[in-house]
Amino acid sequence: MSLELDHEDEKAQQLMAFAKQAEEIVDQFVKLVVEQDSVQAMGQIMENCVSLTGAKRAIFVYDSKVAGEATAQSHIRRPQFRRDHFQKICSSFVRGRGGPQPREGDMVIFFDGGRQLAPMVLSACVKITNAEDHGQHWEKKQRQEMIIHYCEQSIRARRCLVRGLIPTHEGIHIVTSGPVLVQDIPRKIFSGTSLSTAIGPVKLLPFDEEQGFWLISKEEKDKIYGPAGKVLSGGALPDCPDRPDLGEDHIPVNYHVMPQAVFAELLHSFQASVMVNATEIDGKGAEAAILAKKSYIGVTFTEYHAQQLRKLLVRFVWEQFKDQSSPLYNVEVQTLLKALGGNPNASTPLPLGSSGGSGGSGNTVQPSASGRGKGGRGKGKGGGKGGGKAGSKAGGKAAGGKAGGKAAGKSKSKKRAAGEDDASDGSKKQKTSEESSKKEEIMNKLKMLTRQGMIEDDDDDDDMADEAEE
Incomplete structure (x- = not known):
């Protein structure tokens, strides 16, 4: 049986191909691994990461602010700070690089969260082997201290209560086996050069989804962290300010995350081939690596955490396809979205409904757009069997047009009569049903991409074009 798809359906399928391309880009640069309980298990995972073992220069990032979450007043x-946790993942990174200590040029970059942690960090940078040198310090171990300066106004925007002085600086400790080798180049985002011991001012993201902050429900957060991601804390602090009121089921995945710009600067200034983020939380490091086309390994708390992050990153790449200032900008995606009536600059350009009224079999890509179908052009919020939700229970009034033909402007009763005539032809009805089903499948998957950052990976995706020709 021949399955004919109209012009808009073909464009929707082309968009699906770009959606799959977004997934491929994420998988090309980003590898998410779940944290293991032992150094041996973590080391085996790192040894299997080809992007790490073969890289010219690797940097290991550990942000103590987000290495789990405090169980109270987070x-x-x-x-x-958990020294054993840091040592476990750091030692597995070293093992993935092929030795008991980092290679020359590799860097361990530690964010101390404004706390005096340098002695504990240095004591954890030791050889983990089965030989006599187990526990000995790395040869030629050196530490270089830097500071990161945060924008005061962005800190104020995150705090519910400002009391006393506002800490705007944090220490960064760079530990190497041998001298710190840095090429003298201008910074990518911030002022100064790569030889400067200061980075900033860094603007922190507000707790706002529209600006890229990841907000989730409490149930999701518990599944992301798991038991191992919760770090026991002391008793309640006196006069503790309330949590930010962000609405129901809108909790920051972590209150202390850093923006994408920090990771982008680290990749650029230290000329890294691969970044290992031991404290992956919200994907900002992965975003920076994708834009820089560098390899990235993120250590997640749970498998669920890794799955949700991948969805988030696919959606990020999709948004980059539409951003003319992005290195991933794709003019074909822009053209296809415009052809389907979508707004390429909207954050969710394809809020599609699963069914429409009887105004035609077209597809609707905006809540306010009209559904363009074979039988007419449905006004309101959508129209057509394969389009979005109708502006009324009847699926929207039909309006005459070139695509509408004689069906446009016909009354409701005449449409019903035409439908009954079509139903009399069994084979035609079956064909129409299959077309509608295929359209709905395509558009729903595009809807899932734009709203949830994913495309369901099933067997139908790969064979979609073949089915259209059968």
Whole structure:
């Protein structure tokens, strides 16, 4: 049986191909691995990461502010530093690089969260082997201290209560085996050069989804962190400010995350081939790596955490396809979205309904757009069997047009009569049903991409074009 798809359906299928391309880009540069309980298990995972073992220069990032979450008052508390946790993942990174200590040029970059943690960090940078040198310090171990300066206004915007002085600086400790080798180049985002010991001013993201902050429900957050991601804290602090009121089921995935710009600067200034983020939380490091076309390995708390992050990153790449200032900008995606009536600059350009009224079999890509179909052009919020939701229960009034033909402007009763005539032809009805089903499948998957950052990976996706020709 021949399955004919109209012009708009073909464009929707082309968009699906770009949606799959977004997934491929994420998988090309980003590898998310779930944290293991032991150094041996983590080391085996790192050894299997080809992007790490073969890289010219690797940097290892550990942000103590987001290495888990405090069990009490996490909006003002940072998790207690766990030396064993840092040593486990750092040692697995070293093992993935092929030795008991980092290669020359590799860097361990540690964010201390404004706490005096340098002695504990250095004591954890030791050889983990089965030989006599187990526990010995790395040869030629050196530490270089830097600072990161945060924009005061962005800190104020995150805080519910401002009391006393506002800490705007944080220490960054760079530990190497041998001298710190840095090429003298201008910074990518911030002022100065790569030889400067300061980075900033860094503007923190507000707790706002529209600006890229990841907000989730409490149930999702518990599944993301799991038992291992919760770090026991002390008793309640006196006069503790309330948590930010962001609405129901809108909780920051972490209150202390850093913006994408920091990771982009680290990749650029230190000329890294691969970044290992031991404290992956919201994908900002992965975003920076994708834009820089560098390899990235993120260590997640749970498998669920890794799955949700991948969805988030696919949606990020899709948004980059539409951003003319992005290195991933794709003019074909822009053209296809415009052809389907979508707004390429909207954050969710394809809020499609699963069914429409009887104004035609077209597809609707905006709530306010009209559904363009074979039988007419449905006004209101959508129209057509394969389009969006109708502006009325009847599926919207039909309006005459070139695409409408004689069906446009006909009354409701005449449409019903025409439908009954079509139903009399069994084969035609079956064909129409299959067309509508295929259209609905395509458009729903595009809807899932724009709203949830994913495309369902099923067998139908790969064979979609073949089915259209059968």
